[in-house]
Amino acid sequence: DAPIHELLGTYRTEFPAYASTFHGDENGGLDSPEAFADFAEECLDRGFEGFKIHGWGGSDVSRNIDREVANVHAVGERVGDEMDLMLDPACEYETFGDALTVGKACDEQDFFWYEDPFRDAGISQHAHRKLSEKLDTSILQTEHVRGLEPHADFVAGNATDFLRADPEYDGGIT
Numbered sequence: 001d002a003p004i005h006e007l008l009g010t011y012r013t014e015f016p017a018y019a020s021t022f023h024g025d026e027n028g029g030l031d032s033p034e035a036f037a038d039f040a041e042e043c044l045d046r047g048f049e050g051f052k053i054h055g056w057g058g059s060d061v062s063r064n065i066d067r068e069v070a071n072v073h074a075v076g077e078r079v080g081d082e083m084d085l086m087l088d089p090a091c092e093y094e095t096f097g098d099a100l101t102v103g104k105a106c107d108e109q110d111f112f113w114y115e116d117p118f119r120d121a122g123i124s125q126h127a128h129r130k131l132s133e134k135l136d137t138s139i140l141q142t143e144h145v146r147g148l149e150p151h152a153d154f155v156a157g158n159a160t161d162f163l164r165a166d167p168e169y170d171g172g173i174t
Contacts, residue, residue: 018050018084019043023057024071033067033074040079050084050112051075057092065098069105076109088115091144099131106137113162115140123150125159132158140164 005011021039024030030039040051053075055068068089076085087106093099099117106114114137118127123145132139141160142151154160 016049018052018086019046019048020052020088021054023054023090025056033071036071037074037078040075040083040085044079044083048083050086051079052086052088052115054088054090055092057090065093065101068093068102072102072105072109072111076105076111080109084112085109086113086115086140087111088140089117091116091119093117094119096127096131100134103131103135103137107135111137113138113140115164116143125154125157128154128159129157132161138162 019040021030021036024036030036036053040053043051053071055071056064072087079085085106087102089099089102093102096118102117103114114135117131118124120127128139128141138161139159140162141164142154143164145151145154151163151165155163
C-alpha cells in the first residue's frame with residue numbers, strides 16, 4: 001500500500017516554485033514597472049522565492065525597450081535581494097542590441113536567468129552564444145526548439161546555460 005515515490009526512495013517531498021506573470025498590459029493590472037514590482041512584492045509575501053517577468057512584448061516592443069529596462073530595475077530594486085528573478089521576453093526583442101540592452105539591466109540586478117529574448121523564435125545558436133558572451137546573466141533557451149539534436153547543439157555550442165523542453169512536443173527529452 002505504499003505510494004510509488006516511497007518505493008523509489010522519495011527524493012524530495014517539496015520543490016521550489018516561482019511566480020510568473022502574464023505579459024504587461026496598458027489598462028490596469030501590470031501596466032507599469034511599479035505594478036510589476038508591487039506584484040513581485042506580493043508574491044514574496046506569499047512565500048514565493050522566485051519571480052519571472054514577461055514584459056509587454058508585442059509589435060512595438062523595440063520602441064519601448066526603455067520601459068523593459070525600467071521594469072527589470074524596478075523589480076530588481078524592490079525584491080532582488082530576496083527572490084531569484086527571471087525575465088522571459090518570449091522571443092519579442094527585434095534586435096541583438098535590444099536583447100543586449102535588456103540583458104545588461106538583468107546583469108545589474110543580478111537576475112537568475114534571461115529566457116528567449118530574440119524574435120528569431122529562439123533558434124539562433126550563434127546569436128545566443130554571442131549574447132551569452134557579453135552577459136553575466138545565464139541564458140535559458142530552447143522552449144521553441146524541437147528535438148534532441150538541436151537541444152544538444154545549443155549546449156555543445158555554448159548558446160545556453162539552461163535548457164527548456166516540453167514533454168508534449170519533445171517526447172521525453174526533459
